[in-house]
Amino acid sequence: MTECDAIRPQITALLDGELSLAAIAEVDAHVNGCTACAAVYADIGILKTAARTAAPIPPVDLWTGIGEAIDEADHDMLDTMRLLRQEMQSLREEVAALRQELAKRPASTVSRSTPISLPDAPRKSMSQYRLV
Amino acid sequence: MTRAMRGDRSAFAVVVKTHELRLFRFASRMVGDREAARDIVQDALIRLWQSRDSYTPQDAVSAYLLRIVRNACIDFVRANRKFDHVRIDDDAPTMSPSCEENVMAGALRDALERALLNLPESQRAVFVLSEHEGMTYQEVAEALGCPHGTVASRKYAAVAALRKELRPWLEEDVNDRM
Numbered sequence: 377m378t379e380c381d382a383i384r385p386q387i388t389a390l391l392d393g394e395l396s397l398a399a400i401a402e403v404d405a406h407v408n409g410c411t412a413c414a415a416v417y418a419d420i421g422i423l424k425t426a427a428r429t430a431a432p433i434p435p436v437d438l439w440t441g442i443g444e445a446i447d448e449a450d451h452d453m454l455d456t457m458r459l460l461r462q463e464m465q466s467l468r469e470e471v472a473a474l475r476q477e478l479a480k481r482p483a484s485t486v487s488r489s490t491p492i493s494l495p496d497a498p499r500k501s502m503s504q505y506r507l508v
Numbered sequence: 509m510t511r512a513m514r515g516d517r518s519a520f521a522v523v524v525k526t527h528e529l530r531l532f533r534f535a536s537r538m539v540g541d542r543e544a545a546r547d548i549v550q551d552a553l554i555r556l557w558q559s560r561d562s563y564t565p566q567d568a569v570s571a572y573l574l575r576i577v578r579n580a581c582i583d584f585v586r587a588n589r590k591f592d593h594v595r596i597d598d599d600a601p602t603m604s605p606s607c608e609e610n611v612m613a614g615a616l617r618d619a620l621e622r623a624l625l626n627l628p629e630s631q632r633a634v635f636v637l638s639e640h641e642g643m644t645y646q647e648v649a650e651a652l653g654c655p656h657g658t659v660a661s662r663k664y665a666a667v668a669a670l671r672k673e674l675r676p677w678l679e680e681d682v683n684d685r686m
Contacts, residue, residue, distance in 0.1 A: 385664040392638060392663065394645050419671050419678045426616045427639035433536050438528040438550050439521055445554045446517070 379406060380413055387417050391424060509572075513563040524553055527570060530641060531577045537636045538581035540625045544588075545581075552580040574637070574651040582629045616677040623673045631666035634659055 383406045389395050390403050407413045512520035528549065535545035556563075556576060566572040624632055630652075637648045638659075645659045652659070671678065 384668075385660065388664045388667050389645075389660055392645065394660065416671070420667055422616070422678055423620065423667060423670055423674070424639060426620045427635075428642075430617050430621065430640060433533045433542070435529050436532050436546060438532065438546065438553070439524045441550050442524055442553050442557075443517075443521065445550070446520075446557045449554070449558060 380410060383407070383410075383413055384416055387413065388420060391417075391420055509569045510565055512557075513560040515560065520557060523569065523573075527573050530570070531573055534574060534633075534636055534641065535577050535581050537621070537624060537640060538578070538629070538632060539584055540621070544584060548580045548584050549577055552576050568650055571647070571651040575653055578629075578633050578652060581633075585629060616674065619674055619677050620670065623670055626673065627666055627669055631662045631669070634662040635666040635670075638663055 383403055386395060386399060386403045387407065390400055395403065407417050509519075509523055512523050531549045531553075532542075532545055535548050536542050539545055539548065553573075553576075556573075624635065627635065633652055634648055637643045637651060638645070643651070645656050645663070648659045649656045
């Protein structure tokens with residue numbers, strides 16, 4: 377690696393104000409005696425000026441759109457919660473109906489090896505969701 | 509920010525309004541398209557609100573938000589990559605000594621904006637935050653979540669690539685000064 381190869385990254389850092397005083401002195405000493413690195417120094421200065429004088433980007437209002445979107449999302453979530461509550465209520469009613477139906481049956485004295493077939497209870501759910 | 513992430517909508521509004529301009533400027537230069545940048549920043553902040561339950565408190569909110577937007581920009585660029593290289597030599601300056609200095613400076617600025625889009629996203633983010641946003645290497649490192657030394661090396665790589673790509677404009681500028 378030549379001295380120029382080692383100095384050039386330092387030129388960028390120097391112009392960014394990221395070097396210590398000792399390092400600045402070292403880079404300055406090299407640049408003052410090296411035409412190629414002096415050209416690099418000048419080019420980077422021009423690039424920095426071009427970047428810092430770039431056309432300003434006008435302010436934008438992002439909050440209005442974000443606020444509307446999160447309100448809409450929150451409403452959707454509330455709708456979903458309302459539907460889930462309805463579903464829970466209908467399931468509670470189904471379970472209660474099943475329990476009443478089972479309570480009316482005489483207790484079996486025979487042990488079974490297959491599951492008992494439970495009677496169907498009317499399904500009252502209005503929800504598009506099915507809880508499993 | 510902590511209040512916002514606990515579901516305080518008005519606190520979230522303050523966070524957004526405080527940071528929206530910097531985030532929008534950053535995204536605009538990362539993707540080279542202001543309409544897309546607007547959508548990217550809005551979507552990123554909406555997602556942040558929706559996933560606020562998983563938020564962990566951050567030391568630097570600004571750096572945290574920039575990191576979110578940087579990631580969203582990278583996703584956008586990768587999903588919408590239409591060309592590998594933005595051509596910038598169509599408007600290369602002729603060596604006319606009659607060119608006004610401010611016209612040349614404007615041409616260089618325009619060329620720089622386009623040349624930025626040819627940099628790898630990692631170098632572009634460092635250059636934009638350092639040069640356009642005036643952040644120190646340490647601030648850039650915090651925003652991008654990488655070491656200070658990585659920022660320095662990416663900045664140098666970005667500057668070297670831009671210097672190579674903008675050679676005609678830089679030579680013209682030097683000639684103007686003679």
